[in-house]
Amino acid sequence: MEPGIVHQAIKWPEVPAIGMGPINLHPPQWTHEDRYSGQAVLPHMFIGPYHLVRNLEFIQQHGIEYVLCIRDPSERLFLRETALPGVEFCFLDVPADVNKTSIIPHFGQANQLIRQITGQGKTILLCCSDGIDKSASFLTAYLMNTYSLAAVDAITFVQNRRYCATPSPYGYRLKLMEYELICSAEKSSAAQQLSPGGGGSGDPKCSRRREDDDENMGEDQGSESRTIATAFSCKRAR
Template identity: 35%
Template sequence: MNTVVNQMAFTEEQLREMIQGPGDEWTYEMRRQCQEILPGLYLGPLQASKSLDTLRNLGITHIVCIRDAKEAFSVRPRFEDHFRYMVLDVEDNEEQNLIRLFPGAKQFIDNAILHGGRVLVHCNGGISLSPAFVVMYVMQYHKLSWEDALHMVQNRRYCISPNGGFLTQIKEYESIYKASLALQSFPTQQRAVVNRRKRSDDDDEETERPEDRKRANVDEDDDDAMQS
């Protein structure tokens, strides 16, 4: 079951300002740091996950560690006594299916934020792999187009650049999450229509008109006369 995080309602103007980003000056050194993308959700490289003091100062409680299998020796949980980890072993290439892995990561992040936690999502460089997950999360969180979600993340961590395969999947995920939202709302609407129809049918049965009863009696008398 997917956990739903309570979201604040934003006007279109507020969302547009959020997409445009905070306007902070970007420096090369910031590539080695993590940035807050949404309240409680941070994105960064491996280096941001290696400083216990930094993680504590940011209030991090959960870490999503995304790595290529060949990087497992260096890209790994380091402070399992202090934080709750989710490790995703993937291949950092254009053929890797991220959409299949995303629901589990989303639920992990949702659960953390729902209970007041703060999450760091990182891969080795924080350039392609982990940003792809965060863009999909932001897209669904704010119900944005893939372009707006990408801009929102990129305007907070300027150095991100998902590879072509990941970018294609980000585009595909927009249709997937929108179809899921439509499916979630459809059964409720359908049940309401069915219930209204049922109540209408019940009312029709209970309000049988006197002439209908008389007609039924006449038909019965005619049947009896024919049989005599």
Template identity: 30%
Template sequence: MDEDNKLQFPSLPATKEDLLVSTAACRHVHCEILPGLFLGPYSAAMKSKLPILQRHGVTHIVCVRQDIEANFIKPNFPHTFRYLVLDIADNPVENIIRFFPMVKGKDTCNSHLSCSECPVLVHGNAGISRSAALVIAYLMETFGMKYRDAFSHVQERRFCINPNVGFVHQLQEYEAIYLAKLTIKMMSPMQLGRSFSLPAGMPGSRKRSLEEDEDFGAMQVTAAQNG
């Protein structure tokens, strides 16, 4: 890839030291992972916590649960905050990679999970495994971080995080996946043609369209899960 087309990522912003909490307390409150990005348990999004959420300027909430939890983990302020509800089981065989684009997508604060205009709280039941994995993936893709560095950054601010072993393996695989997708997006049509066309004369020789490149990224996700 040309020098001008190398992937560039923003620097990781710092949080305020006085926002860090003890290991015991972090199981009951949300923690600021980045300015405007909070991670916590469901108890941090209950009705009694509305004044705290408003004081921190939260405008968006990512609620992580599975069907059997829907009766007790639910959006409590549908008219106050914008919600993204994800059906994810805290199970090592759950394919959590497929949810990463949704968390960073257009439905979550105009394609930015964390920004000054719309602070976001990400919560599951305990704020330890599923929601933590989503936040780690966001840091990896947004700031070009390796899994171990993103994990360490989140754990320093919320000590009790512990993604299950299946999520850890998927996060480790995700680095290659998101880098490949970003590289494809940055390549010119001519570069794409050179990268994805078969040698002249071979059956089925053609250039991939941009739409097909998205399918190629999806195939990588499937391959990572089946590998």
């Protein structure tokens, strides 16, 4: 563990030493029918298939106030807002071919939204068409970024809650491995900024270096960022 990096503990009865070592797979009692329901992964956070929004008993029982649906643009016709009073819907359109798309910025955008919602004490349902690939991958990315988990550990954590959750091996799983390197670099950079003599915000050279990096990134990803900024479609049902 690098100095200055704080690992936040996740309360999980099966594996009490989160962040101290590999997370082992402890499959829950699972039946095929369970994939059609939703499972609690963290406080104020559930994962499952989108059709759960039509299950009023589930929504009310678990106090779902926010639905974040990860969908392919081609799924807009059937993965869309439904009449659910008091529940806000938010859709994130992500192209199906993740290998040819910059998915990682979408991870960051979803992470920010999840923190905002759960920080307000609201319970969120993170879903996709089947609750197996897209939503599981975005939940994994959130765990990696928030709790400094490795990709394999975060995936295993999700599978211990929803056993059928399986990020596609040659799609999202590869992107999550890339995202692990980015999260690690961000944590290391933050720790360096906080350490004595680490070149904090008061270091002119460091400040200039960050400005140059931001300018270069803006030139390379400006159009993409504008596209991502409009990817979310959110609305509160009446």
